[in-house]
Amino acid sequence: MLKKLIGAVYLLTTSSLSIATGISTMTGNALLSDTATNWDPAFVDGNTVVVGADNIELVTNVSKTIGAIRLDHTLSMLGYYSNSTASPTIGSIAGKSKLKRLKTAGPLKGQIWTFTGTAGVDNNPPANDYSGVSNIHFTYTSILNINAPVTINSTFSSNIYRGSTININDNVILTHNSIASINNTFNIAASKSLTLSGSGMTLTSVFDFSDSGKLILSGDNTIFNPSLISNASSAVLNVDNNVTTSMPSVLTINTINIADGKSLTIDAVNSDIDLLDDNASINFSGSNATLVLTNSGASDRTFTAYNTVTGDVLFSSDGSLVADKGVAGSITTSADNIGTITIDDGNVGVVGATDKKLKQVNLNQDTAASVGQLYAGNVDIGGIGPITATDLLTSELSFSSNGTLISDGGITGNVDFAGNEGVLQLADGKTITGDIDSSGTSAGTLEFLGVGTVNGSIGATNALTTLKFTGAGDNTIPAANAKTIEVANAAASVTASALLTGDVLFSQAGTLATQKGIIGNVTFNDAGTLVTAGISGNIDCQSQAATINFSGDKAYILKSPIQNAENATLDVNLPKLTTIDLEVGSINISDNKILAIDLASGNKTLLAPGGNGIKFLGANSTFQIENTSSNDARVASFAANLAGDTGGGGYYCLAVVLKG
Structure with missing residues (x-):
């Protein structure tokens, strides 16, 4: 008898396991706590639920596992709105019809919901399929765990008691923009991702990235203003469509990737903005990916980038960007004469455009750096450099330091050394169209590295410290006033069309011709040639084989x-x-x-x-x-x-x- 009884128990257990992987069909409104009424056969924990009649409800009033729900007919409601500790676990929900509403009642009501993505019997519905859910409704402080790689297309809603939590424990896609309305908290598990693809969203949720979670924003015209961002030291934000934020906390996300042809707009309406701090990065996934800086407020704001900005920056309104490590891409504006950028270190690409100049560009690099084609109201050299301008500078140029600018493309504008012993080197074949001067007091060096042209005056208000001709070839200059005018290349030939004021030094055996004469002394340290109509000062040949040609x-x-x-x-x-x-x-x-x-x-x-x-x-x-x-x-x-x-x-x- 004992052996037979044990055998019976064994058969019962085997039979129960078979039923647990089976199907239970709802024939009417049903309760998880009542596994007999309107169930055929009785519901067993883990079974696939088949909806066998239209517009019926399934009340989840006890903690059970539903393997999956097959929607052969419409299920009007799934959930339990009552004080209860019932916390259901549910696999896929899909089929020929729809679940009108999944209603969650969270910890205030004692419930935690979990989506597992489990497939139904005979893979019907298939794994990770929640296409049958029309609406997910959060009540009180609900909690929803999503533990499967799923795409959820349902709408989202909540009652007035907002503050729900969605735990993203796998790679999850939520496609409807109504997710923004529930004001919830997203906890994205480490190395997992949440994609929000709804259009026109204004996201104010809390986002916890568990250090290395990923958020992907792919909906059109998303406003991303999270009320809090936490644990983002290794987090990732993918900007796969145009996104705008005015929250400085967004820039604490370790890695921000902007897709090609898309933009991340940062609005400093509320405060100054720090970018790329603590080794953070903003990566541009193509030549048309853009970082837009704007300020819709009335107060002046400053953007500070502590690391290299690797892509394009756009000022859509007036504001300031301080780039501590340079900008590898271009810097442009949406209108003329807006935007101030300060580069403390590193290189800069193209700045501005012909009809959309920046208001001010400050180049404060203290080590060798470069800047591309540049259009601005003014460029100030505030660092030691040397800074190489690889293309044309269309701007006024000033010096607030004793730094060096090498102009490889020429300058369209005036130059002011402003009392600083800066050095401006003009490359071979290039032109400065404006005046070169030093406001306040005499200072500054203008050096020709080859054949160069100055269309304006030189030192009209205050003398430059040095006017130097280092390169070979024929140079033509206007009236010039410098403490020292130096010919420093044996192959240099300088022609001054007007009066030269300053002491002339031949450190190499070049040629200087001045049609209107020289007010100053002339010293030959080498066998140079001077052609002049007159000299007011002394001439010292220092025993060199100098040539002095009085002509006129x-x-x-x-x-x-x-x-x-x-x-x-x-x-x-x-x-x-x-x-x-x-x-x-x-x-x-x-x-x-x-x-x-x-x-x-x-x-x-x-x-x-x-x-x-x-x-x-x-x-x-x-x-x-x-x-x-x-x-x-x-x-x-x-x-x-x-x-x-x-x-x-x-x-x-x-x-x-x-x-x-």
Whole structure:
């Protein structure tokens, strides 16, 4: 008997297991707590429920597991609105008809719902299928666990007692925009994802990312203003459609990915915004992915990016962006003369456009950096750099530091060193269309790295510190005022169309030609060539094989001596050059030109020992000795042959100018 009884128990257990994986059909309104009434056969925990009649209800008033629900007919309601600890677990819900409403009543009512995605008997309905659910309604502080990789297309609703929680424990897609209306909390499990694809959503929910959860926003025109974001140190936000946020907490998400052709708009209406802090990143998945910065409020706001912005930035209204690590993409505006960007380190791509310039660009890099084509109201060099502008700068340019800007594309605008010893280097073949000056006090260096052009003035208000010609080729400059004008390349040829004010230094054997003369001194540290109509200061050849060519259409009196000129050459190509000293190694007098030495200041030694003397280049070349003093006893001594290489003849004349 004992063996038979045990056998009977075994058969019963086996039979129960078979029923547990079977089907229970609802023939009318049914309760999970009453497994007999309107069930055929009786419901057993884990069974697939088949809805066998239209517009009936299933009350989940006890904690049971429903393997799946097959909707052969309409199920009007699934749930239990009562004080109860009933917490149902349900697999797939799908079929020929619909579940009109799934009603959850959360911890206030004692219920926690769990979706497992389990398939029905004979895979009907299939696994992870909740296509039969028309509406999910949250009451009180409901909790819904989604433990399967499912797509839920139902609408969502809630009563006035909002504060529900949805735990995302697998990769889940919610497609309807009504999810935004329930003001719930989303807890996204580590390494799992939630996709919200409804259009026109305004999301104010709480999002907990469990450190490494992922949120994907793919609906059109989503406003993402979560009331709280937490545990986002390794979290991911995918912006797969156009998204706008005004909540700084969104930028605490570790990784933000913007899809190609889509935009993330950040509105600083409420406060300043920090981006890319704590090694966060914003990644641009294509050339048309855009980060839009805007400020719809009345107060000035600042955006600060602590890491490299790798894509395009758009200012849709006036505001400021501080990029601590540069911007690898472009920076543009939606209107002209809005937006201020400050680059503290790193490179910048294209900035602005012809008809949509930024208001202000501050380049504060203290290490080598670059900027692309740039359109702005003003660009300020606030870092040491050097900063290389790889393309045209269409902007006013100012210096607030002693930094260096290398202009590889030229500048359309004025340059102001503003009293700072900055350096502007102009590349070969490039042009600066505006004026170059230093407001406040004299300062700044303009350096030509090759053949360059300046259309405006140089140092009109205050002298630059240095005007330097480092590159080879022919340079043409306007009137210039600099403390030092340096020719620093033997192949440099500089032509000034107007007066030069400043001391000229030949550190290399190049050429400087000035049609209107020089107010300043000239020093040769190498065998340079100076062509001028006149010099107000001293000339020191420092024993170099310098060439000094006085050229022009008017006579000139050189009132200072040419010093250390024993190896120098003096060319006379103006009607008459009168000197007060003439200890020069070699002299060339062109035809119909006159070189005169005036002994008014005393006795003079003419020419230089060992020099080549005077070469008369034409039949009417003339050298004359004058004495404009009242002392007739003046003596001129020749240290070299007077005639030298006489060339085409010429005249030697003694002239006395009588006084009073």
